[in-house]
Amino acid sequence: MSVTTAITYEFPLNERIRVFIRLEQLFQQFSHFSQGSTVADKRAAIMVLLDIMSIFRRNDLKSEILKELDRNAKTLNKIANSQGVDADKLQDILDELALISKKLYAITGKVGINVMESDLFQSITQRSSIPGGTCSFDLPEYHYWLEQDEEIRVKDLQIWGSPFDDIRVAIDLILNFIRNSNASTTEVAQAGFYQFSLDRIQPYQLIKISIDKSIPCFAEISGGKHRCTIRFMTPASEGQRSAQSPDDIPFELTCCIF
Numbered sequence: 001m002s003v004t005t006a007i008t009y010e011f012p013l014n015e016r017i018r019v020f021i022r023l024e025q026l027f028q029q030f031s032h033f034s035q036g037s038t039v040a041d042k043r044a045a046i047m048v049l050l051d052i053m054s055i056f057r058r059n060d061l062k063s064e065i066l067k068e069l070d071r072n073a074k075t076l077n078k079i080a081n082s083q084g085v086d087a088d089k090l091q092d093i094l095d096e097l098a099l100i101s102k103k104l105y106a107i108t109g110k111v112g113i114n115v116m117e118s119d120l121f122q123s124i125t126q127r128s129s130i131p132g133g134t135c136s137f138d139l140p141e142y143h144y145w146l147e148q149d150e151e152i153r154v155k156d157l158q159i160w161g162s163p164f165d166d167i168r169v170a171i172d173l174i175l176n177f178i179r180n181s182n183a184s185t186t187e188v189a190q191a192g193f194y195q196f197s198l199d200r201i202q203p204y205q206l207i208k209i210s211i212d213k214s215i216p217c218f219a220e221i222s223g224g225k226h227r228c229t230i231r232f233m234t235p236a237s238e239g240q241r242s243a244q245s246p247d248d249i250p251f252e253l254t255c256c257i258f
Contacts, residue, residue, distance in 0.1 A: 005212055005213055005214070006210040006211060006212055006213060006252070007210070007211055007212075007213055007218075008208055008209065008210045009208070009209045009210075009211075009218070009219040009221060010206060010207070010208055010209075011206070011207040011208075011209070011221035011222075011223075011228065012205070012206055013204050013205055013206060013207065013224065013225050014205060014225075016064050016068065017175075017178070017205050017206055019055065019059060019061070019064075020065075020171045020174060020175055021175065022055065023052065023055060023061075023167075023168075023171055024168075024171055024172065024175060026048055026051050026052050026055075027052070027164070027168045027171075029044075029048045030045055030048045030049055030052065030161060033045035033048060034154065034157045034158075034161070037150055039146050039147075042146055042153055042157070043134070043146065045157055046124060047128065049115075049157075049160060049161065050121070050124065050125055050128060052112075052164060053112060053115065053116050053121070053125075056110070056111050056112055056116070056164075057116065061111065061167065062104055062107060062111055062167070065104060065167065065170045065171065065174070066101060066104055066105070068174050069097050069100065069101045069104075069170060069173070069174065070101070072097060072173075072174065072177055072258065073094060073097045073098070073101075075258065076090060076093060076094055076097075077094070096173065097173065100166060100169055100170045100173065101170075103166045104166055104167070104170060107166070111163055111164065111167060112163035112164055114163070115160050115163060120141055120142065120145070121160075123139055123141070123142070124139060124142055127139055177258045178205050178206050178256045178257075178258045179206065179208065179254075179256055181256045181257045181258035182254055182255055182256055182257055183254070184208070184210070184252040184253060184254040185252070185253050185254075186250065186251075186252060186253075187250070187251055187252075187253045188248050188249065188250050188251075189230060189231075189232050189248065189249040189250075189251065190248055191244070191245070191246055191247070191248065192217065192231060192232040192233070192244040192245035192246065192247065192248075192249055193229075193230070193231055193232075193244065194229070194230040194232075194251075195227065195228070195229045195230070196227070196228060196253075197226060197227050198225060198226055198227065198228065198255060200225070200226055202257055203257055204225060204255055204256065204257055205256055205257065205258065206256040207221060207228055207253070207254070207255060207256070208252075208253070208254040208256060209221060209230060209251055209252070209253060209254075210251060210252040210254075211232070211249065211250075211251045211252075212250075215232075215249060215250075216234060216235065217232040217233060217234055217235075217245050217247075217249055218232070218233055218235065218242075219231070219232055219233075219251070220232075220233055230251075231244050232244065232245045232249040232251075233245065
């Protein structure tokens with residue numbers, strides 16, 4: 001199944017990976033909207049940045065990421081002398097892990113604390129809980145910034161987003177390792193239903209389901225570290241709720257460890 005002809009659904013098996021994937025999506029959105037030139041783009045970029053800040057307020061992410069990087073490095077070192085391993089490529093990866101870990105250790109205090117505590121962002125945060133609450137009459141300082149030249153707005157967004165750059169690189173590394181840690185298998189969900197057990201000894205972190213775009217179904221995944229259930233559902237139509245497909249659905253299953 002080609003990547004371009006498939007839809008992939010991911011199901012994280014622990015809270016750490018769940019937060020990492022949420023941040024990955026938010027970082028991608030922030031980059032996208034930051035590059036847009038309209039006021040609407042810049043508003044969207046700021047709202048995404050507020051979501052990123054909110055996650056960092058609630059989590060000790062630097063510590064969690066460093067633990068994951070250290071675990072990855074130990075796992076790679078264990079296979080360093082295995083037959084068929086490209087020693088030079090492996091060393092490049094280990095050097096990359098060591099470099100990003102060093103950068104994260106060098107960060108003092110809470111990540112992005114200066115941005116979080118700025119008066120402008122405090123005001124936007126307070127008003128954004130109100131529908132349409134960041135109009136020009138609500139936040140004239142914000143309106144002033146939105147009307148600045150594009151060069152100024154882009155530079156400011158780069159400055160405000162920069163405290164999270166190393167975190168983003170680390171998360172991309174970790175998720176890339178996990179997603180590519182195991183080969184996929186071809187399975188069939190009988191009448192849209194598939195259930196399987198996971199080896200309790202293996203540290204599974206993520207389940208990936210890929211289904212061909214031509215199949216009019218989406219995957220609902222539930223479960224935990226020991227057992228997962230997949231239901232392939234037909235999308236809701238006018239007057240009808242989504243329902244489990246009565247058809248046998250072929251799909252690709254990847255149980256990611258690392």
